[in-house]
Amino acid sequence: MTEKTKKNSIAVVIPCYQVRDHIEGVLAAIPAEVDGVFCVDDACPDKSGDFIEEVSKGKKVTVLRHRNNKGVGGAMITGFDAASKAGYDIAVKIDGDGQMDPQLLYKFVDPIASGEADYTKGNRFWDSRSVAQMPKVRLFGNAILGFMTKFSSGYWRVMDPTNGFLAIHLSVFDLLDTSKIAPSYFFESDMLFRLNLVRAVVQDIPMQAKYGDEVSNLKIHKILLPFLLGHGKNAFKRFVYNYFLRDFSLASLEFVLGPILICFGSFFGAWHWYLSVVEGQPATSGQVMLAALPMIVGLQLILSALNFDINNEPRVPVHRFIKRSSRDF
Incomplete structure (x- = not known):
């Protein structure tokens, strides 16, 4: 723990749904320096909230309850919101199934406390040993979801989008419209999209996941579509x-003109190919060029725009300005 980290109050948020066999060990492993723990009983059929209150007497644990199941995203929003209203600076989300080591907590908190990031998330793909331990179905699913998340969120340098070990500065969380954040398993990916809209800085944290006898509720074949x-x-x-x-640049024009040129070249070429095959009208060299050239130019424009988008990833943490503004005014 750094000196800057010590100056920030830290809350841990744990969504609880069918984790009764593991939650006691997770709570016991949370570092003593953590200021508060919020466990969200997401209408758990095992009544995990009651169990947590029994085993955590005298500890800094607050149990929050949902009358109806809202999913992992809904549980996290409830926990983050409670931590923010309680005045904490940074909130860390840890799953209650024992897959995440709470002792890694300060690896996630330190970059935020030092002003390097607004949001940190785990990445199990940094170490080849961790990848080798990952179930093949999860590995395949995460590879597909990883690229989709990069494209939709604009955070091209992050990986492992479904990793639930994460931390956020709560002043940045307060900027988000939580009513629009997906309450389901799409929560982690949707959070990245929402964070990009407020230009928050996101940083990956290398970690290893533990796979034991816990049962994951995430089914790749059900959530892929x-x-x-x-x-x-x-x-x-x-x-x-x-x-x-919010902005208009050369990339804006490239994102518009690129698809238009590709569509024009594709339709023009397909039409003359049809005339050549069905009607017997041979395509001239000019017609071939008029089909190929717009597609080539359009592809180059799209690649140029994507390169701009990759380099347009947020780099200055937002919470530094929020804190400075509150002190100055």
Whole structure:
């Protein structure tokens, strides 16, 4: 723990749903320096909230309860909101299934406390040994979801989007419209999209996950299509907001002209190919060039715009300015 970290109050938020067999060990492993713990009983059928209150008497644990199940995202929003209203500076989300080592907590908190990031998240892909331990289905699913998240969120340098070990400066959380954040398993990916809209700095934290006898509720084959639709929707909204409403640059024109040229070249070429095959009208060299050239130029424009987008990732932490503003005014 750094000196700057000591000056920040830290809360841990744990979503609790069918984690009764593991939650006591998770609570016991949380560092003593943590100022408060919020456990969110997400309408757990095992009544994990009651169990936590029994085993955590005398500790800094607050149990929050949902009458109806809201999903991991809904539980996290409840926990973050409670921590923010209680006056904490930084909140760390740890799952209650024992897959995450609470002793790694300060690796996530230190970059935020030192002003290097607004939001940190775990990345299990840094170490090849960690990748080798990961179930193959999860590895395949995370690879697909990882690229979709990069495209929709604008954080091209982050990986492992479904990793639930994360931390956020609560002044940045307060900037987010929590009513629009996905309450389901799309929560972590949707959070990145929302963070980009407020230009928050996100940093990956290398870590190793533990896989024991816990049962994951995340089924790749069930969430792949909803995730694809969600990422497509977020990508469209991000490009419109960042490149046409909040700012307008050369990349904005490239994002418009590139697809138009590709579509024109594709349709023009397909039509003359049809005339050549069905009607017997041979395509001239000029027609071939008129089909190929717009597609080549359009592809180059899109690649140039994406390169600009990759280099347009937020680099200055937002919470530094929020804190400075509150002191000055």
